[in-house]
Amino acid sequence: MSYWNKYPNIQKEMDKVEEILADTVKSRRKIVQDASMDLIQAGGKRIRPALTIISAQFGQYESDKVTTLAAALELFHTATLIHDDIIDNAKTRRGIETAQSKYGKDIAVYTGDYLFSKAFLLVSRIDGGQKVVHLSRFIKAICEGEIEQHAAKYNSTGSIVTYLKRIKYKTALLFALCCQVGAEAAECSPKTIRSLRRYGMSMGTAFQLKDDLLDLTGDEKITGKPVGSDIVEGVYTMPLLYTLRNNSFRTKTLEVLNKTSLSFTDIAELVVLIKEAGGIEYTRDFEKKYYHKARQSLKQLRDHPNVAILDDLIREMEIRVK
Template sequence: MKLTDIFWPFRSDMDYIERELDRAIDTKEPVLQKTSSHLLKAGGKRIRPVFVLLGGKFGNYDIERLKHVAVSLELIHMASLVHDDVIDDAELRRGKMTVKSKWDNRIAMYTGDYIFARALMIATELSNPQIHKILSRAIVDLCTGEIEQIRDLHNWNQSLRNYLRRIKRKTALLIAISCQLGALAADATPDVVHRLYVYGYNVGMAFQITDDILDFIGDEKKLGKPAGSDLRQGNITLPALYMYHVSPDARCFRELVKENRVDEMIRVIRESEGIQVARRLAERYLTRAAQALTPLPDNKSKDALLKIARFIGERQF
């Protein structure tokens, strides 16, 4: 199963959103135009806009209204990636040069700020104050998650709670409000809006945990980055935390950490039970996501949401 197969019934609206994204970053400033276009053309799953549109299907669907939510959320996500690449000193993303590596850190930071600002400008087209409140709170949490990640770099003493809170703020919340705001912008009932938020939160947690698994065991060509990139940058994720704190071989692993033998650490984690522990946790989140949808009416959108959850559980990149 591929995401493109799931998205196929919504391809015309997604093509429209893609054109709106291109319009959103248009500027007469040549450097910003080049950097923003570079980021947009690097691609991505566009999973947040898809969730907005699917959420909108549970209310009064209007693409002209929903586009403001879908484009804003994708731009916020894009801006956070540019800033992430500066913090992580990343050379590649999705197999292509990052903005910071093709230009420099200063240009990358201003590009991220520009895209962030464009996202907020587009959101002003929506008059519902609740949408703005949710969006603003999510941006605050996103920034908090970024700071927490910096704080916890190379911190092997962080707890599972630290890790889960960080990925909630960095990844899950933006996916959760994509589902929530799509329904809210379409005037869906409060119960539907809430259930879609719960679905999105759980899918988002599973999405990031799966990302963290793939960072160790995924195909480097498909991922577009070297194996163990997160660990090399000091970002300690669930499989590594398990190996350090819980594994029967934790004592030996801690010696590797102490001696900074990163290649051996990555090899040990790849072969450890930590990968399966992380998979089981991701599956628990996906089960909760599916349960949140159970009372909703059976339709193509519900079916697509369930398929996306299954895709996240099975994906290889």
């Protein structure tokens, strides 16, 4: 059952988004269409397109316009996931085999590019100029965030501040973009647009911090990926970076990290070190700060039914386990 079923007005629009997605990825090249549909049909909460719709309903809502934008943003996101899986050599995503694992890296690369092009075509139907430029700038920044993460792999001297900047571009910016684009499409007031954008930025940051925690504390049967996958791939997130800053744990942690390859036992040892150093609690405290920031942004919005929906989403993210 879809998460949005409890909000019929949102679910109705999300159903339209699903139809647009399915129609947009159709291709004469069956393998490209199949590779695209595999990930699209894997589902998920579709938080990003939902944020676009919810934000647009604060203003003059136009269903066709907004659902098309929402679908385009989901395609952008899906394309980045495909490229991420290629870089990480990931075998599964959302519980299904990844495009690069099922079809090979070459087809996966082309599929990601195909989805990017389809997303821009969708946006161009609404606005042939300014919106494409606007979105292109944001997507450029998001890609730069991904590149920064790749460049920082296996870097044990990274700072917390640098890490937060990186996830701002890698994850939070797309959340903020979805809120902003939706509000702008509905001609909301500048104050409303700013508040929704801040909400999205805070939620996106908290979302990534939660992912970082679940990578170390989640149940593999629920998350769909082995514990410590980020560490194995050289992505050192906040809990580990905090541990490396602690002189009482740094030496032992580096001894394990510097091994040629990390076994299941090594990862388990690192998780214990991170917990003992306080890295988990430190990250949870940061996560809570961003939920608080998101709630503060909602206080700036006028009385509207969708404020309650956005507040409910915060609570849902606080307790999510995958």
